[in-house]
Amino acid sequence: MAQLASSDGLTRGIMPELPEVETVVRGLRKDVVGRTFRAMPVITPGQIVTPSSDAFAARLTGQCVETLWRRGKYVIFDLSSDALLVHLKMTGRLYVSHKWQAEGADKYVRFVFELDNRHKLIFSDLRKLGRLHLVSRADDVVGALGPEPLSDDFTLDVFRSLMAQRRGTIKPLLLNQRFIAGIGNIYADEALWLAKVDPRRKSDSLKLDEVDRLYHAIREVLLEGIRHEGASIDWYRKPDGTTGEQQDHFSAYGREDEPCPRCEATISKIRLGQRGTHFCPACQS
DNA sequence: CCAGCCCCCTGTCGGC
DNA sequence: TGCCGACAGGGGGCTG
Numbered sequence: 001m002a003q004l005a006s007s008d009g010l011t012r013g014i015m016p017e018l019p020e021v022e023t024v025v026r027g028l029r030k031d032v033v034g035r036t037f038r039a040m041p042v043i044t045p046g047q048i049v050t051p052s053s054d055a056f057a058a059r060l061t062g063q064c065v066e067t068l069w070r071r072g073k074y075v076i077f078d079l080s081s082d083a084l085l086v087h088l089k090m091t092g093r094l095y096v097s098h099k100w101q102a103e104g105a106d107k108y109v110r111f112v113f114e115l116d117n118r119h120k121l122i123f124s125d126l127r128k129l130g131r132l133h134l135v136s137r138a139d140d141v142v143g144a145l146g147p148e149p150l151s152d153d154f155t156l157d158v159f160r161s162l163m164a165q166r167r168g169t170i171k172p173l174l175l176n177q178r179f180i181a182g183i184g185n186i187y188a189d190e191a192l193w194l195a196k197v198d199p200r201r202k203s204d205s206l207k208l209d210e211v212d213r214l215y216h217a218i219r220e221v222l223l224e225g226i227r228h229e230g231a232s233i234d235w236y237r238k239p240d241g242t243t244g245e246q247q248d249h250f251s252a253y254g255r256e257d258e259p260c261p262r263c264e265a266t267i268s269k270i271r272l273g274q275r276g277t278h279f280c281p282a283c284q285s
Numbered sequence: 286c287c288a289g290c291c292c293c294c295t296g297t298c299g300g301c
Numbered sequence: 302t303g304c305c306g307a308c309a310g311g312g313g314g315c316t317g
Contacts, residue, residue: 016311017311046293046294073311073312087311087312088311089293089294089310089311089312090294090295090309090310090311091294091295091296108295125294126294126295126296127293127294127295127296127309128293128294128295129293129294129295129310129311129312131312165286166286166287167286167287168286168287168288169287169288172287172288173287175310175311177311177312184310184311185309185310185311273288273289274289274290274310275309275310275311276308276309276310
C-alpha cells in the first residue's frame with residue numbers, strides 16, 4: 001500500500017462514493033467513538049451548511065461521539081444531542097492527526113476538531129466542495145435519500161419496483177441519490193459494464209433479466225469496492241493515509257481506448273448527463 | 286418526472 | 302514557453 005507522497009497534486013477523476021465513504025468510517029471509528037469535541041481552531045465558513053459558522057463550534061464543543069456511521073455518501077457522527085454530517089464531495093479527506101499527516105504537512109486543512117485525548121480530527125479538502133451539517137436529527141439531511149443498496153431491505157423486488165416507476169436514461173438514474181444512495185460515476189459505469197447494459201438505455205426499456213443483472217451488479221461492484229477499501233485514482237485516501245486498491249480492478253471506468261476485459265472490443269468514453277461515461281459498445285447493449 | 290444547464294472550487298492537462 | 306479553456310464530478314438550484 002503506497003504512502004501518500006508529499007507532492008501529490010493530481011486531481012483527475014476523484015471520487016468518494018459509497019465504498020470509499022464506508023472505508024473512511026471503518027477506519028475512523030475506533031479513534032472517534034467515545035471522544036468529546038473540544039476547540040475548533042480552524043474553520044472554513046463557506047463549507048458549513050448549518051448552523052451559521054459563528055454558532056457551529058460552540059454548538060459542537062462538549063458533545064461526545066456516540067456512533068459513527070454512513071448513509072449514502074455522508075459520514076455521520078451521532079453526538080450527545082446532535083448529528084454532525086460530513087459530505088466529502090470530490091476531494092474531502094477525514095483523518096486523525098496522529099495516524100497520518102505530520103502537523104502542517106497538509107496544505108488543504110479546512111477544519112480541525114480537537115478531541116479530548118489531545119488528538120485532532122482533520123477535515124482536508126483541496127477544492128472546498130465538501131459540506132458540513134450540524135443538525136438535531138441526521139434525517140434532516142439524509143431523510144430523502146434512496147435506499148442503501150447493500151442493506152438487507154434492498155431486495156431484488158424492491159429494485160424491480162423502483163425501476164418500474166422510472167423512465168429516465170439508466171446511468172443518470174443510477175447517479176440520482178434519491179433513487180439509490182451512494183452510487184457515483186465510477187461505480188455506475190462499473191455496474192452497467194458488469195450487467196452488460198448500455199448506459200444510454202432508457203430505464204423502462206430494460207428487460208426483466210437486465211434489471212436483475214443490474215441489481216446484482218450494483219451490489220457486487222460496491223462490495224468489491226469495499227473489499228478493496230475504495231478506489232484511489234489519486235485524491236481519495238483511507239484515514240491512515242494509504243491508498244485503496246479498487247482502482248486496479250476497474251473494467252470500464254478510466255479505460256477508454258483499452259480492450260474490454262470481457263470481449264476485447266475497445267472501451268468508449270462519451271459524455272452522458274454532463275459526466276464522463278465509459279462502456280463497451282460491443283458487449284453492453 | 287426528466288433533461289439540460291450553471292455554479293461551486295482547485296489543479297492538471299492539452300492545444301495553440 | 303505561456304496562456305486559456307476543458308475537464309475532473311457530487312450535488313443544489315433553476316428552467317423548460
